[in-house]
Amino acid sequence: LACFPFLILLLTKEWKILRWSIFFSILTVLVSIILFGTNVWIAFLHHFFNETSALLTTIWLKTAGIQPTLYTTLRLLGISGLILKLLISLAGIVISILIVIIWKKTNRLSLKGSAMILGIFVFMPYFIQYDLMLLSIPFALLVYDLLEYGYKKYEIIIVFLLWIMPLINIIIVNLTYVQISPFITMCVLVLVLHRAKKDYSNNAIFKSESNNKQHFNV
DSSP states (O other), X not given: OXXXXXXXXXXXXXXXXXXXXXXXXXXXXXXXXXXXXXXXXXXXXXXXHHHHHHHHTTXXXXXXXXXXXHHHHHHHTTOOHHHHHHHHHHHHHHHHHHHHHHHHHOOOHHHHHHHHHHHHHHHOSOOOGGGGGGGHHHHHHHHHHHHHHOOOHHHHHHHHHHHHHHHHHHHXXXXXXXXXXXXXXXXXXXXXXXXXXXXXXXXXXXXXXXXXXXXXXX
């Protein structure tokens, strides 16, 4: 979950942000070791890999309702083995490319920040229902972006689905054995991509008009 932002920063060549992010990450680890010792990290890694392995294999069906991931969605659809791994890997590559495009197309932090966090929830094969609280960040950013730069009715509906999804996805998966969370998250990410491309086009038109005015004045 924590590695994905570093990957995006690397792919978008945001070297300054990447350097500071790595620095503070290492600093946080060192401070925690000084205060609590190395046993905390050893225990964390041990339990992390053991619990993750169990939740993705032996008890995944029992916890499907609280694992709103693409991995769970595909497993519930009957996909497993090598095909499952290939699809998860392909999804990770596609999501990474989409977010890099968004970061290249716009300078609006509301869109870039939304894309980063939404990408995490599609990219990662394992997280629990309570982690969806992080979606409040892209929700707030997108509400700001809609109010600040205008919106269409269908965009309000998509953002509303992002808000209500954590409240209803457990009910739906328990009744239908279909995990809707990744579908809604990807739908919102496509919306962010559309708005980023629109922002890029508007900026290109504005620059073209400015250049034409300067040329005319000369």
